[in-house]
Amino acid sequence: MAEGRKLFVFDFDYTLVNDNADTWVGGTVGGGAVEKVKAEMSKWYHDWRDFVNKVLLQLHREGASRDDIVGHMRKLKIHREAMKALQAVRAAPDADAIIISDANSVFINTILQHCGVADVFSAVLTNPASFNNEGLMTVAWHHTHTCQLCAATPNMCKGTILREFLKNSAHLYTQVVYTGDGQNDLCALLQLRDTDVGVVRKGHGLEKALAKGTHDVKASVQIVDFLQDLCSVITSYC
Ligand SMILES: [Mg+2]
């Protein structure tokens, strides 16, 4: 176990919650907003950011208010293993925690507050979202980048976000523990040093991307069933 201050970095969708918040929101009212928007958008042009805003517009048209959306997001709880893991991080001496996520600030902050773990994180780095006076929620891009590895998410390169965070941080972390499940977590994982750790969800896109063996991963990687063993693995680094 490394001495000194540690940084725990968590992805959100399918890491802290066992679902995708962007599609979960479609169930706010009963009209099947996600399916409607999918049917309207052409198969050859499918930008995820555009898709999320179209789903939110559809919900607004169907009468979903800000309270309806926030109330529905509160039903998407942080899963049991992640809650235990976050409590371990909260209790750990000399440890900070942040979230880097391609979801958005409204969904994440709503769920963190509802589950009572907002205080665990010193930063939530995600797409900024807000409601206008009519109650329409929109999501903006976190940033733009030219990283080839992250070309599928032109609004977010998690590697750039992590690199900038570490560069601007007041602390020199002796160990970074990065926990994620998706293909878009790969770039962040590649930023880690050999003293750092990647906690990778078993059976999801990031594990598959790593299995190709074409990337130069310096960190030690642990493949973990997040719903069963996330707490014990995170606790071992606290
Ligand atoms: Mg994820």
Ligand SMILES: [Zn+2]
């Ligand atoms: Zn990248």
